[in-house]
Amino acid sequence: xxxxxxxxxxxxxxxxxxxxxxxxxxxxxxxxxxxxxxxxxxxxxxxxxxxxxxxxxxxxxxxxxxxxxxxxxxxxxxxxxxxxxxxxxxxxxxxxxxxxxxxxxxxxxxxxxxxxxxxxxxxxxxxxxxxxxxxxxxxxxxxxxxxxxxxxxxxxxxxxxxxxxxxxxxxxxxxxxxxxxxxxxxxxxxxxxxxxxxxxxxxxxxxxxxxxxxxxxxxxxxxxxxxxxxxxxxxxxxxxxxxxxxxxxxxxxxxxxxxxxxxxxxxxxxxxxxxxxxxxxxxxxxxxxxxxxxxxxxxxxxxxxxxxxxxxxxxxxxxxxxxxxxxxxxxxxxxxxxxxxxxxxxxxxxxxxxxxxxxxxxxxxxxxxxxxxxxxxxxxxxxxxxxxxxxxxxxxxxxxxxxxxxxxxxxxxxxxxxxxxxxxxxxxxxxxxxxxxxxxxxxxxxxxxxxxxxxxxxxxxxxxxxxxxxxxxxxxxxxxxxxxxxxxxxxxxxxxxxxxxxxxxxxxxxxxxxxxxxxxxxxxxxxxxxxxxxxxx
Numbered sequence: 001x002x003x004x005x006x007x008x009x010x011x012x013x014x015x016x017x018x019x020x021x022x023x024x025x026x027x028x029x030x031x032x033x034x035x036x037x038x039x040x041x042x043x044x045x046x047x048x049x050x051x052x053x054x055x056x057x058x059x060x061x062x063x064x065x066x067x068x069x070x071x072x073x074x075x076x077x078x079x080x081x082x083x084x085x086x087x088x089x090x091x092x093x094x095x096x097x098x099x100x101x102x103x104x105x106x107x108x109x110x111x112x113x114x115x116x117x118x119x120x121x122x123x124x125x126x127x128x129x130x131x132x133x134x135x136x137x138x139x140x141x142x143x144x145x146x147x148x149x150x151x152x153x154x155x156x157x158x159x160x161x162x163x164x165x166x167x168x169x170x171x172x173x174x175x176x177x178x179x180x181x182x183x184x185x186x187x188x189x190x191x192x193x194x195x196x197x198x199x200x201x202x203x204x205x206x207x208x209x210x211x212x213x214x215x216x217x218x219x220x221x222x223x224x225x226x227x228x229x230x231x232x233x234x235x236x237x238x239x240x241x242x243x244x245x246x247x248x249x250x251x252x253x254x255x256x257x258x259x260x261x262x263x264x265x266x267x268x269x270x271x272x273x274x275x276x277x278x279x280x281x282x283x284x285x286x287x288x289x290x291x292x293x294x295x296x297x298x299x300x301x302x303x304x305x306x307x308x309x310x311x312x313x314x315x316x317x318x319x320x321x322x323x324x325x326x327x328x329x330x331x332x333x334x335x336x337x338x339x340x341x342x343x344x345x346x347x348x349x350x351x352x353x354x355x356x357x358x359x360x361x362x363x364x365x366x367x368x369x370x371x372x373x374x375x376x377x378x379x380x381x382x383x384x385x386x387x388x389x390x391x392x393x394x395x396x397x398x399x400x401x402x403x404x405x406x407x408x409x410x411x412x413x414x415x416x417x418x419x420x421x422x423x424x425x426x427x428x429x430x431x432x433x434x435x436x437x438x439x440x441x442x443x444x445x446x447x448x449x450x451x452x453x454x455x456x457x458x459x460x461x462x463x464x465x466x467x468x469x470x471x472x473x474x475x476x477x478x479x480x481x482x483x484x485x486x487x488x489x490x491x492x493x494x495x496x497x498x499x500x501x502x503x504x505x506x507x508x509x510x511x512x513x514x515x516x517x518x519x520x521x522x523x524x525x526x527x528x529x530x531x532x533x534x535x536x537x
Contacts, residue, residue, distance in 0.1 A: 001030070001032065001035070001055055001056075002053050002054070002055050002099050002100045003055055003100050004055055004077075004078055004079050004098075004100035004101060004102070005079075005098070005100055005534075006077065007076065007077060007078060007100070011076055011077075012055070012076070012078070014076065015072055015073070015075075015076040015078050016028060016030060016056060018072045018075075018076075019056075019058055019069060019072060019102075022060075022065055022068045022069060022072070023058060023059070023060055023061070023065050023069070027058065027059040027060070027061075027108075028056065028057075028058055029056060029057040029058070029059070030055075030056045034057065035053070035054055035055065035056060035057060037057075037094075038053075038054045038057055038083075038086065038094045038095065038103045038105070039051070039053055039054075039093070039094075039095055040052065040092055040093035040094065040095035040487070040488075041089065041093050041396075041397055042089050042090055042093060042396070042397025042398055042399060042454060042487075043093070043095060043397075043454070043487075043489075044399055044452075044454045044462045044465050044466050044469070044487075044489065045462070045466070045489060046396075046454065046456045046459075046462065047456065047459065048459060048462075050489075051095075051099075052095045052096055052097065052098070052099050052488055052489065053095065053096075053099050053100075054081065054095070054096055054099075054100070054101055054102065054103045055100045055101065055102055056102045056103070057102065057103035057104075057105050058102060058103070058104055058105065059105045059106075059107065059108050060104065060106065060108070060109065061108045061109060062109075063109075063183070063185065063191060063229045063230075066104065066106075066185045066227055066229060067185050067189045067190075067191065068189070069104065070185055070186075070187065070188070070189040070227070070521070070522075071188075071189040073102070073519075073521045074187070074188070074189070074519050074521055077519055077521065078102055078521060079096070079098050079100065079101040079102065079520070079521055079522075079523075079524050080101060080102050080103075080104050080227075080521055080522055080523065081096035081097070081098070081101040081102070081103050081104065081523050081526075082103075082104040082106060082126075082227040082228075082522075082523065083103060083104065083105055083106065083158065084106050084107070084126040084127060084154075084155030084157050084158030084161075085106075085107050085126075085127060085129060085153070085154055085155040085158060086103075086105065086107070087151075087153055087154040087155065087158070088154070088158065088162055089397065090397070090398055090399055090400040090451070090487070091162065091399075091400060091485055091486065091487050092487040092488045095488060096488070096523070096525075097488040097491060097523065097524060097525030097526050098524045098525050098534070101523075101524070104227060106125070106126040106127050106227075106229075107127040108127055109125040109126055109127045109229065110125055110127030110128050110129075110132060111124070111125045111128070112124050112125075112128055112132065112133060112136045113125065113230065114206070115133075115136060115137060115140065115142045115144065115235070116206065117137075117142040117143045117144045117235075117237070117238075119206065119207060120144055120234060120235045120236070120237050121180060121206030121207060121232055121233060121234050121235055122144075122206070122232065122233050122235055123181070123205070123206055123230060123231070123232045124156050124157060124230070124231060124232075124233070125157070125229065125230055126155055126157040126158060126228060126229065126230075126231070127155065128155065128156050128157070129152065129153055129154060129155055129156070129377075130146060130148045130149065130152040130153070130154060130156060130159075130377040131152050131153060131377050132156075133146050133156055134146045134148065134152070134375070134376065134377050143237060143238040144235040144236060144237055144238060145168065145172075145235065145236045145237075145238055145239075145374075145375035146235070146375045146377070147166035147167065147168045147172040147173050147175065147178070147235075147236060147375060148166055148167070148372050148375060148376065148377040148378075149164050149165060149166050149167075149175075149372075149441075150372060150378070150380070150381035151377070151378060151379045151380070151381045151382060152377020152378055152379065153377075153379065156175075156231070156233065157228055157231045159175050160175035160176045160178070160179050160221070160231065160233070161176070161220065161221050161222065161228060162221070162222055162485060163175075163176050163221060163222060163442075163484055163485055164176075164485075165441030165442055166273075166372070166441065167272070167273045167323075167370075167372045167373045167441070168236055168272050168273060168323070168325070168373060168375065169236060169269070169272045169273075169325060170266065170269075170272070170443035170444075171234065171236070172234065172235070172236045173272070173273055173441055173443070174441070174442055174443050175233070176221055177443070178233050178234045179209070179217070179231055179232065179233055179234075180195060180205070180206055180207060180208070180209040180232045180233065180234055181193065181194060181195045181196065181197040181205040181206060181209065181230075181231065181232035182194045182195070182197070182217055182220060182228055182230070182231050182232075183197060183228070183229050183230035183231070184220055184225075184226035184227065184228050184229065185226055185227045185229055186225075186226045186516065187225070187226060187516055187517035187518075187519070187521060187522045191229075192226070193205075194211065194215075194216060194217050195208065195209045195210060195211040195217070195232075196208050196209075196211050197211075197232075198211050199211070205232055206232040206233075206234075219512065219516075222485070222526070222527040223509075223523075223526060223527050223529065224513065224517070224522045224523035224524065224525075224526035224527065224529055225512070225513070225516050225517065225522065226516075226522060227522065236325075236375075238358050238359065239325040239326050239327070239358055240326065240327045240328060240357065240358060241324075241325070241326060241327060241328040241330075241331045241355070241356070241357055241358065242323070242324065242325055242331070242354070242355070242356045242358065242373075242374060243323075243324040243331045243332075243335060243352060243354060243355045243356075244321060244322065244323050244324070244352070244353045244354040244369075244370055244373070245321070245322050245324070245335055245338065245350060245351060245352045245353055246319055246320065246321045246322070246350070246351060246353050247319065247320050247322070247338075247342045247348055247349065247350040248316035248318070248319040248320075248348065248349045248350075249316060249317060249318050249319075249345055249347060249348050250310070250316050250317055250347040251307070251317055251347070252303050252306070252307055252317050252318075252434060253409075253413075254317065254318060254345055254347075254348075255317075255318050255409040255412055255413065256408070256409030256410060256413075257344065257345045257409070258276075258318055258320055258342075258345065258348075258409065259276075259407070259408055259409040259412070260408075260409065261338075261341045261342055261344070261345070262274040262320055262322070263407060263408075264341065265322070265337075265338055265341060266443075267444075270324070270334045270337060270338065271322040271323060271324060271334070271338065272322075272323040272324070272325060272373065273323055273373060273440060273441065274320055274321075274322060274440050275320070275321040275322075275323075275370075275440065276318065276319070276320050276437035276438065276440065277318070277319045277320070277321065277437060278317060278318050278319065278435045278437060279310065279315045279316065279317075279319075280306055280309070280310065280317070280433075280435035281435055281436070281437070282295060290309065291309065294306065294309070294433075295429070295433060296429055297429075300420055300423070300430045300432065300433030300434060300435075301433065301434075302434070303434045306433070306434055306435055316349070317435075318437075321353070321370070322338060323370065323373045328357070331355075335352060338350070353369070354368065354369060354370065356368065356374070360374065395453030395454060395455055396454060396455050396456045396457075397453070397454050398451045398452060398453050398454060399451075399452050399454060399465070399469065399487050400449055400450070400451060400485070400486075400487075401449070401450040401451075401452065401469060401472055401473075401483070401486075402439075402447050402448075402449050402450075402483050402484055402485050402486065403447070403448050403472075403476040403481035403482060403483050403484075404442070404445050404446070404447055404448075404481060404482060404483070404484050405438065405445075405446045405447075405448050405481050406445075406446065407444055407445055407446050411446060412437070412438060412446070412448075414479075415432075415436075415438075415448045415481070416432065416433070416434045416436065418475065418479055419432050419448070419450075419472070419475075420432065420433065420434065422471070422472065422475050426468065426471070428468070431450045431451060431452065432448070432450055436448070442484065445484075447484060448481070450472070452465045452468065452469060453465070466489070469490060470490070470493060473486075473490065473493050473494060473497065474497075476497075477497035477499075482494065482497050482498060483497075488525070488526075491525065491526070491527060491528045492525070492528045492536060494528065495527065495528025495529070496528070506528065506529070509527075509529045510529060510530070510532075510535070513529050513530075513531055513532075514531065514532050517531060518531075518532075519531075520532065520533065520534060
């Protein structure tokens with residue numbers, strides 16, 4: 001067992017006994033076998049001396065139990081690390097930032113408190129998954145859509161707190177931006193509610209997020225200022241109709257007007273999540289050997305190589321899938337408006353790909369291609385990690401490198417150039433190339449996501465991944481492309497890249513941390529914010 005720093009075995013044992021008195025022995029986990037379940041399954045430090053591991057785990061059911069746990073933790077200086085369901089794979093999973101922390105596993109706090117389909121919001125506890133919320137809306141015939149991420153087994157609350165995202169209209173797919181109201185157990189064990197939830201007898205806690213005075217909600221997102229026990233979210237009303245369409249363009253440089261037109265349509269509220277793609281992007285199976293050869297080159301092939309490849313085969317270079325919601329007449333009118341806009345690009349082709357009426361039938365759900373854009377949670381994302389031509393040796397997991405770049409075609413091209421050159425200098429196959437498209441979940445920004453495989457039985461390969469990852473953080477920061485989210489081993493480094501005025505932001509966060517959590521017990525190091533006495537130079 002890895003004890004918390006500066007806590008003796010006797011002190012730790014005393015705290016564990018008190019935790020048992022609060023929640024019962026059956027919900028206090030201290031055996032090596034149980035605690036091992038809270039390791040980061042995708043850790044690039046797996047089995048290494050510096051792997052981040054917990055000392056114990058607790059599974060409260062009520063807010064009162066969480067409060068009592070926090071008070072005991074203060075008494076014994078036990079660091080706590082709250083998780084909702086621990087499914088944040090690729091970004092740390094259920095492992096803490098500080099080895100020896102006690103996990104607060106909130107998966108049993110799984111009540112859907114309210115879903116209002118007249119005012120279109122929900123209130124949920126942190127153990128509620130996207131499957132849970134979706135099933136609740138279906139079972140209770142609620143006329144709202146759940147905006148879901150990949151995959152659907154994660155927590156609605158936990159996903160939002162780590163700035164997670166989905167696939168529908170901008171208002172809803174940025175899950176943190178769609179939140180309204182929080183209930184939090186503070187580091188001293190008190191309960192606080194934010195927004196209109198701070199008022200007695202409120203009837204608008206799921207509607208008006210601001211309340212009165214300074215807004216403190218952001219301290220609890222990617223932060224360590226309390227333990228969130230309830231959270232509200234705006235929900236999208238069920239539309240009458242859904243449609244998808246795809247537009248294709250023939251040249252590499254067409255990405256510039258393609259993005260411009262998509263931005264225009266999205267910012268007008270005409271389309272939802274814009275999903276960029278390319279026939280050059282690797283498919284798991286059946287890849288053309290010539291394309292595989294280009295992809296395997298350090299830094300990827302040249303633009304001219306790929307342009308020749310698509311020209312010789314009569315392919316287009318880029319495509320964009322768009323999603324439309326509303327009345328049937330409105331969807332059809334918006335599709336025609338989109339057709340007019342994209343006709344400005346020479347050689348652009350556009351066609352309708354899907355059309356569904358709500359409520360969806362079982363047959364519709366079965367044949368739909370973009371089910372997440374219909375608000376249906378799935379586990380299909382895990383199919384990407386299976387054995388294939390591109391991955392003959394399936395990995396044990398992956399870590400995501402996720403820098404934010406400008407929402408423009410020029411930004412994409414610049415990222416291709418910078419990262420392509422970086423991988424050439426490192427002399428390793430590139431996970432990106434001049435065919436890579438950004439993730440567009442976050443409204444008004446692109447995330448240039450790269451995945452790096454990790455292997456539990458190959459520590460040397462993992463060390464190279466960590467080294468590459470750290471180099472990329474610095475390279476991206478040099479160009480103003482900082483990560484929006486990262487796994488615990490890299491959070492200190494990423495936090496330091498937000499360096500304006502000698503890291504004034506981090507210094508202010510540390511000032512607040514010392515005031516709100518003087519014993520430093522809530523998730524030390526989360527988001528790169530450490531309590532006094534644990535700070536790293």
